[in-house]
Amino acid sequence: MDKEIFDFFNTDLQFIHGVGPVLAAKFNEVLGGRRVLDFLLHIPSYVRPREILDSVVNAQNGDTITISLQIKSHKRGGIFHGRRTPTQIVCADKFAAPVTIQFFNTKFLDYWTEKLPIGSWRIISGKLDFNSRGGAIINHPDFIEVPENAYKIPKHQAIYPSGEGLTQKNFSAVRDQIFNIMHERIAAYKLSERMLEFLDALEHVHYPETNDDLAPNGTYIAKLAYGELFAHQSAIAINRRARLAHKNTRPVRVSNKNFIDKFYEILPFELTNAQQRTIDEIFADFKRDVPMMRLVQGDVGSGKTMVAMAAAVKMAESGAQSVLLAPTDTLAQQHFAKIKPMCDKLGLVCDVLTGRDKGAPRREKLISLKSGRTKIAIGTHALFSEDVEYKDLGLVIIDEQHRFGVDQRTAMRAKGNNPDMLALSATPIPRTLSMTVYGDMDISIINEKPAGRIPIKTSKIPIARVNALIERIAPQVANGAKIFWVCPLVEESEISDMTAAQSRYEELKKYFPGTGLCHGQMDKKQRDKVMEEFVDTNSQMRVLVSTTVIEVGIDVPSATIMVIENAERFGLAALHQLRGRVGRGSKQSYCILLYGNNVSPDGIKRLDVLCETEDGFVIAEQDLMMRGVGELLGTRQSGWIQYHFVNYREHRDLFKLAQTAAMNNNSEDEDWAKTLRMIFNCSTVAGA
Numbered sequence: 001m002d003k004e005i006f007d008f009f010n011t012d013l014q015f016i017h018g019v020g021p022v023l024a025a026k027f028n029e030v031l032g033g034r035r036v037l038d039f040l041l042h043i044p045s046y047v048r049p050r051e052i053l054d055s056v057v058n059a060q061n062g063d064t065i066t067i068s069l070q071i072k073s074h075k076r077g078g079i080f081h082g083r084r085t086p087t088q089i090v091c092a093d094k095f096a097a098p099v100t101i102q103f104f105n106t107k108f109l110d111y112w113t114e115k116l117p118i119g120s121w122r123i124i125s126g127k128l129d130f131n132s133r134g135g136a137i138i139n140h141p142d143f144i145e146v147p148e149n150a151y152k153i154p155k156h157q158a159i160y161p162s163g164e165g166l167t168q169k170n171f172s173a174v175r176d177q178i179f180n181i182m183h184e185r186i187a188a189y190k191l192s193e194r195m196l197e198f199l200d201a202l203e204h205v206h207y208p209e210t211n212d213d214l215a216p217n218g219t220y221i222a223k224l225a226y227g228e229l230f231a232h233q234s235a236i237a238i239n240r241r242a243r244l245a246h247k248n249t250r251p252v253r254v255s256n257k258n259f260i261d262k263f264y265e266i267l268p269f270e271l272t273n274a275q276q277r278t279i280d281e282i283f284a285d286f287k288r289d290v291p292m293m294r295l296v297q298g299d300v301g302s303g304k305t306m307v308a309m310a311a312a313v314k315m316a317e318s319g320a321q322s323v324l325l326a327p328t329d330t331l332a333q334q335h336f337a338k339i340k341p342m343c344d345k346l347g348l349v350c351d352v353l354t355g356r357d358k359g360a361p362r363r364e365k366l367i368s369l370k371s372g373r374t375k376i377a378i379g380t381h382a383l384f385s386e387d388v389e390y391k392d393l394g395l396v397i398i399d400e401q402h403r404f405g406v407d408q409r410t411a412m413r414a415k416g417n418n419p420d421m422l423a424l425s426a427t428p429i430p431r432t433l434s435m436t437v438y439g440d441m442d443i444s445i446i447n448e449k450p451a452g453r454i455p456i457k458t459s460k461i462p463i464a465r466v467n468a469l470i471e472r473i474a475p476q477v478a479n480g481a482k483i484f485w486v487c488p489l490v491e492e493s494e495i496s497d498m499t500a501a502q503s504r505y506e507e508l509k510k511y512f513p514g515t516g517l518c519h520g521q522m523d524k525k526q527r528d529k530v531m532e533e534f535v536d537t538n539s540q541m542r543v544l545v546s547t548t549v550i551e552v553g554i555d556v557p558s559a560t561i562m563v564i565e566n567a568e569r570f571g572l573a574a575l576h577q578l579r580g581r582v583g584r585g586s587k588q589s590y591c592i593l594l595y596g597n598n599v600s601p602d603g604i605k606r607l608d609v610l611c612e613t614e615d616g617f618v619i620a621e622q623d624l625m626m627r628g629v630g631e632l633l634g635t636r637q638s639g640w641i642q643y644h645f646v647n648y649r650e651h652r653d654l655f656k657l658a659q660t661a662a663m664n665n666n667s668e669d670e671d672w673a674k675t676l677r678m679i680f681n682c683s684t685v686a687g688a
């Protein structure tokens with residue numbers, strides 16, 4: 001039955017004829033795995049036609065052409081006067097139009113005179129270039145065949161996304177082997193009708209005839225995408241059902257104190273409706289008999305911290321402990337500075353624990369956690385070091401959740417007895433997708449900003465006007481304004497036309513001597529130190545040049561200007577995150593998007609979206625519409641699933657279909673669902 005084919009699917013590619021361990025390792029890099037199945041799930045991105053043309057005359061510069069040519073003469077290449085000249089084979093097509101084949105490598109002319117004798121005909125396929133004198137040239141043809149072997153040149157060549165050390169011929173050779181073996185064995189496997197259809201669709205996309213065969217909404221990809229979505233959705237549905245079926249897994253906790261009313265009293269502001277609604281949803285979870293698993297999605301500045309704080313305060317009423325996990329030391333310290341004074345007023349012990357804590361002070365903190373005295377602990381993953389123990393860990397709050405992987409979440413859960421989990425995320429996901437992307441979590445959305453926020457003024461200007469910009473911001477800097485200046489890369493040499501943080505830093509220092517620099521190649525300690533100096537309102541560091549390392553969470557209320565260089569190179573979501581670093585105080589804030597000389601009209605259009613709105617959900621939606629999710633900067637970190645066949649933009653309807661089907665759990669289909677989950681490696685709590 002279907003299961004049997006997995007023996008073949010799981011075969012290591014190195015055992016495929018002609019592959020071997022070296023090539024298999026290279027495939028592993030590109031495919032993210034080295035099994036036959038990993039290869040099958042890696043599909044071509046387009047088709048390159050190689051049908052034989054009659055004449056070169058109508059071909060365009062840059063076309064890939066396949067043409068029958070007669071060899072006319074040979075010209076020896078080599079090094080002449082210090083310049084390398086290619087070996088040239090002068091040919092002519094049927095109509096005597098000349099085409100020259102060139103080779104720059106070191107094979108001797110004799111090799112070619114023998115292989116391509118004068119007067120003979122060859123089918124040659126490769127990229128056509130016209131030289132400055134209008135001569136037709138093919139450099140290093142992809143295929144050279146004698147006319148009888150023309151069939152060896154694929155008429156519709158599938159082009160695979162490749163990587164270092166792998167050629168398209170490697171891909172097609174492995175593909176041919178795999179499908180040959182499969183055809184031989186298919187009868188013996190006695191596969192189900194569905195599996196046969198699935199394999200048939202796979203075969204069509206690996207041997208596409210036109211680009212339509214690879215279109216997201218074409219027959220084959222749509223079928224495969226649906227299977228992939230169904231695999232994920234059914235895994236999610238199973239996990240969800242399993243979690244909710246385990247009744248009485250949440251420890252019963254009795255509130256014997258009232259902290260929450262006092263908390264509302266001492267809050268320096270009114271909660272927004274969205275904050276209050278989210279808090280209500282969390283408190284309702286606390287009354288259930290299964291642990292909470294909730295994701296709070298709210299734009300930067302929407303006030304997620306106070307929501308989390310309310311949850312921790314409520315938890316403390318029963319004497320249970322809460323931890324708030326931040327992605328960096330600096331953020332942990334910032335949260336602590338805000339939360340500690342409130343805890344003091346409530347009479348709750350609050351502490352901070354990061355990698356910086358060492359020796360005796362650290363031991364003290366651990367004792368207080370173990371005894372249950374500390375009710376709210378804020379920190380980094382140091383909170384989950386092996387020697388950290390809790391008396392009764394009731395609630396784990398994860399700030400900016402995408403920075404923490406599944407393993408870490410499991411480690412956290414293990415520190416308590418089925419603790420409640422609350423994740424906070426500032427990565428807005430279009431509403432239509434969030435359920436499908438976050439799967440098993442319940443979701444609260446904070447779609448409202450605290451009252452009185454002054455909208456950020458966003459504008460876009462060409463990089464050529466950077467000096468005028470510096471002049472414009474100088475008086476603000478003199479008045480104590482803090483400026484974030486973000487550049488995409490550090491090394492000047494990496495991409496020539498991109499302004500590097502390092503050189504921008506040198507430049508800005510001339511105008512603003514206190515300028516700081518922060519980038520990913522600095523070690524974490526140095527980085528934290530620079531950040532802290534920038535956060536300090538009394539420091540002379542007014543301008544901070546950085547790469548995107550400042551993207552997450554940092555709160556500098558006196559920062560009022562955000563400059564982003566080469567903004568066109570960022571995804572909209574990333575730009576929106578960066579912009580969220582300003583506009584947190586009571587002063588007017590600005591975001592200036594500097595774009596490079598080579599910006600495309602589409603690039604400008606994307607920047608316009610940002611100039612027009614500050615609503616993260618609208619921006620996420622636009623981002624999705626304007627380019628496929630897979631291409632977005634920072635997609636991997638943001639926790640979106642990397643699909644093989646699914647295209648977030650094109651397959652929205654399939655998402656809903658697959659979700660409905662998975663929720664309806666038709667047990668007839670369970671075998672096939674299981675197979676799909678195996679194909680797409682979707683694990684469930686139950687194992688398969």
Ligand code: ADP
Pocket residue numbers: 269270271272275298299300301302303304305306426450451555584
């Ligand atoms: P984020 O959702 O980005 O984590 P924070 O929780 O850091 O946002 O809140 C941003 C700022 O807004 C903080 O200074 C916080 O004290 C303040 N804040 C939160 N809720 C409100 C509110 N309801 N009214 C006014 N200010 C608020």
Ligand code: MG
Pocket residue numbers: 304305399553
């Ligand atoms: Mg936050």
